[in-house]
Amino acid sequence: MQPRLEAEHLFKVFGRRPDEAVERVRKGADRDDLRGDGTTAAVIDASFRVEEGEIFVVMGLSGSGKSTLLRMLNGLLEPTAGRVLFDGRDLTALTDRELRKLRSERISMVFQHFALFPHRSVRDNAAYGLEVQGVPRAERERRADEALALCGLAGWEKAWPDELSGGMQQRVGLARALATDADLLLMDESFSALDPLIRRDMQDQLLELQKTLRKTIVFITHDLNEAMRLGDRIAVMRDGRIVQTGTAEDILLRPANDYVASFIQDVDRSRVLTAAAVMDTEPRGDEADCGCETAAPDTPFTELCALSARLTHPVAVLDAGRTLVGVVPRQRLVGVLGDEHGEATACDRDGGKVTGRA
Template sequence: MSATLEAEHLYKVFGRRPDEALRRLEDGADREELRAEGTTAAVIDASFTVDPGQIFVVMGLSGSGKSTLLRMLNGLLEPTAGHVRFDGQDLTALSDRDLRAVRARKISMVFQHFALFPHRSVVENAAYGLAVQGVPRAERERRAGEALALCGLAGWEKSWPDELSGGMQQRVGLARALATDADLLLMDESFSALDPLIRRDMQDQLLQLQQSLKKTIVFITHDLNEAMRLGDRIAVMRDGRIVQTGTAQDILVRPADDYVASFTKDVDRSRVLTASAVMDTDVRGDEADCGCARESECRTVTPDTPFTELCALSALLTHPVAVVDAERKLVGVVRQSRLVGFLGNEEVARA
């Protein structure tokens, strides 16, 4: 099982007198005030925990600080202040040599623009991280081949990168990260350069792989739909700060502020919401309270039933849909008016 990742009060300041800028930020100074003085506060007081086997998505617009934050997680950028802990180690306290060893064996990165070596074959590219570790050639080619097969590239091992489509090249980049068997994958806008259909295929591929591999993944994106499709939890960044952290449903139903709410306006709610978000919990703890004529007629769902299934079931009934827990106790009901409200009325959704 993958290890836990913790970021604790991370700051990254570029420019003159970063220590002074840090002090001012901690005292409440405005980011734009510092920028006018030639100092850029790229990340401000970022804290979060990524549990083992979780996909944690950091999303925000260009300039929000998300890529800078990612590079502090594996030590490519040294924090101005704060700590990064992974698998029991404080990465910010390691020597350069020890940090390189951690990056070689425990942390892999998948870049936006593939970063393949044009003069190396597909299998050589996939095996590159293992070569850095000093793994013997036969072993690294075997492990690289297994990773390529996981990513749907069996049979392409001897091909050259320019013989592959963009989506296939990105699969090689993903296979390279997987071949090292690293516990933590950092993915920086990894699918952003792909066409929409290929991008969705890569999202499917990642989700399928995660079901079996259970890696700890930090995924950077500017696309909220992608964030909500991939993320077990999502952190929304603005102007260097994390303004909200939660599940896709939390952010869609309970945005922290108007900035977060503006992102959710164009999201297809039916792909994100479940019964737990739309049910009325003011009910008694038995199935009969759903409003059907006889308890034997009661059609039930669980709190994690997708919104689309709820709509299909509700259309067949003249009474609300009952939501029950694992012990068949009634925990809520879903009314048709509530379903309609969540699709088209933000005030209903937030109520």
């Protein structure tokens, strides 16, 4: 099946003779080598696919190249080398007019700093993308109001941006992207300017919307916990390169290199992992026959600990058809929470909570 979005060996180089710089990188030069000549390789040989209905998170520290990468995905920046394919169409081959039409109708962006017009009402801000498309006023106001309601802002249509909190202003930005019914949402550090509690609320809002809308989303963040919470898959960037792509479980349990391993060392695994990530997929076959409590593949790790504490045998994991797909021995739970020195945090048998060292 064709992916909705695909990046093929993307490079973005700023400075003199960028094409020559790409060739140097392909032959083994690194960022520092180029920097000495006044050239910056912002993105180096980035390739990935984003499936329809997927939240694909690009995560990295400041200067890793993630925002530059995002801007190549909708043609705001032209790649020095490589291609971007959207529904199989090569964006790098489109004219400026074709790109503007595509961005106005099929690709929307949600920015970090809201980007609301202070002289426009909440409704008119949400309807702005439709106005650019030339949609009649009555229709664009109807669609804007529907998008605002989806984002929890029903009743605020006539308010002004400065009457809203930061979180509410970001909801208007999200509603503006949704109102156009774009196929692809690009979200550039969209929640990072918000206070922690509001930020988590916006993450909840996005996940709730995604259950029904099933948009294709590329989400940029420097926050690993946010990436783990939102991403169906995550691409980790360092110095312009994608160093690992995978699910949150893949990255937590199988880091590709020492950099990724050090990056994830402070993540609370119990908030990310599920039964499917830690179960033994070759059970004996009789674990589900005892009539005891069982788990589902998406049962959170913390619930597995509590369940394991009540049982005297491995936890059976059953799929939606009640077929046994795996088991989770208690020692597996302990091992997953072990640190790099071999010490491990155990599940307390009395309450199933993570309480001490094994």
